[in-house]
Amino acid sequence: GENVEQHPSTLSVQEGDSAVIKCTYSDSASNYFPWYKQELGKRPQLIIDIRSNVGEKKDQRIAVTLNKTAKHFSLHITETQPEDSAVYFCAAPPPGGYQKVTFGIGTKLQVIP
Amino acid sequence: ETGVTQSPTHLIKTRGQQVTLRCSSQSGHNTVSWYQQALGQGPQFIFQYYREEENGRGNFPPRFSGLQFPNYSSELNVNALELDDSALYLCASSLVAERNTGELFFGEGSRLTVL
Numbered sequence: 001g002e003n004v005e006q007h008p009s010t011l012s013v014q015e016g017d018s019a020v021i022k023c024t025y026s027d028s029a030s031n032y033f034p035w036y037k038q039e040l041g042k043r044p045q046l047i048i049d050i051r052s053n054v055g056e057k058k059d060q061r062i063a064v065t066l067n068k069t070a071k072h073f074s075l076h077i078t079e080t081q082p083e084d085s086a087v088y089f090c091a092a093p094p095p096g097g098y099q100k101v102t103f104g105i106g107t108k109l110q111v112i113p
Numbered sequence: 114e115t116g117v118t119q120s121p122t123h124l125i126k127t128r129g130q131q132v133t134l135r136c137s138s139q140s141g142h143n144t145v146s147w148y149q150q151a152l153g154q155g156p157q158f159i160f161q162y163y164r165e166e167e168n169g170r171g172n173f174p175p176r177f178s179g180l181q182f183p184n185y186s187s188e189l190n191v192n193a194l195e196l197d198d199s200a201l202y203l204c205a206s207s208l209v210a211e212r213n214t215g216e217l218f219f220g221e222g223s224r225l226t227v228l
Contacts, residue, residue: 032215043203043219044156089155093215100146100169101217103155 003027004092006104013080014112021107023090024072030092033073035064036103039086044103047088048075080111117206117220125226126194134189134223136204144168145187146217147179148203156203162187191225199227 003026013019023033031052036044050057050064050073057064061080066073073092077084089103118137126132138145144163148156158171162181176192185206191198201224205217 034215036217043221044217045219046216049215100158100161100171101156102158102171105153106155 004090004102004104006090006107008107009105010108010110012110012112015080015082017080019075019077019080019084019109019111021075021088021090021109022072023074023092023104024070025092026071027092027094028068028071029095031095032093033064033066034091034093034101035075036089036091037086038089038106044089077109080109082111082113085109085111117204117218119202119204119220119223121223122221123224123226125228127228128194128196130194130227131190131192132194132225134191134202134204134225136187136189136206136220138185138187138204138206139218142206142208142218143185144207145181145185146205146207147187147189148205148219149173150201150203150222152200159189194227196227199225201225 006023034049035047037047038044048059048062048064050066061078063076087106087108089106091101091103093101117139120135146161147159150156159173160170161168165181178190181187201222203222204220207217
């Protein structure tokens with residue numbers, strides 16, 4: 001089964017700075033890597049995902065990079081804003097089971113105005 | 114387009130009781146997954162239903178069971194409740210299709226407290 005480790009567990013940044021969250025996975029067959037954001041008291045929502053056939057994907061201020069050799073992928077948030085404050089979860093679901101996702105403990109990001 | 118809805122939003126039960134949680138999937142979705150999220154933890158996969166059958170299960174005991182109906186809505190049943198079952202239960206719907214995006218659409222959850 002999948003085993004994903006996420007670092008750091010908490011992260012505080014000044015507004016405008018960048019934030020980076022890193023995940024490592026164990027199953028070399030994994031080929032889909034989503035990131036979910038959960039604001040306090042709200043539902044998790046997909047913010048970006050990447051498949052193993054690309055090394056980077058960008059969507060405005062957020063980007064995800066993937067290193068399949070090292071089996072890690074990272075979420076990058078640039079020009080952080082207070083509304084980026086949330087818990088972020090990564091996952092590496094098994095091939096053919098993209099929706100059978102188990103999330104790690106997550107990273108609590110606090111953006112300080 | 115209707116999103117994922119869950120009921121009830123909050124409920125309190127005592128140890129040993131049984132509970133049923135309900136979920137209506139997003140319009141056009143054919144798959145429902147259930148997750149348990151304890152306080153300060155990430156959502157943990159309980160099971161998934163596709164075409165009214167269980168299609169994968171996480172590390173949860175048999176007292177966690179479910180159903181999916183022809184309209185793709187779903188129920189989660191938990192028997193013999195234990196204190197550790199206190200959590201937010203999230204339902205997520207998705208579309209299993211040839212080009213599977215993998216995106217899960219979560220409901221707001223049902224917060225269960227077991228006393």
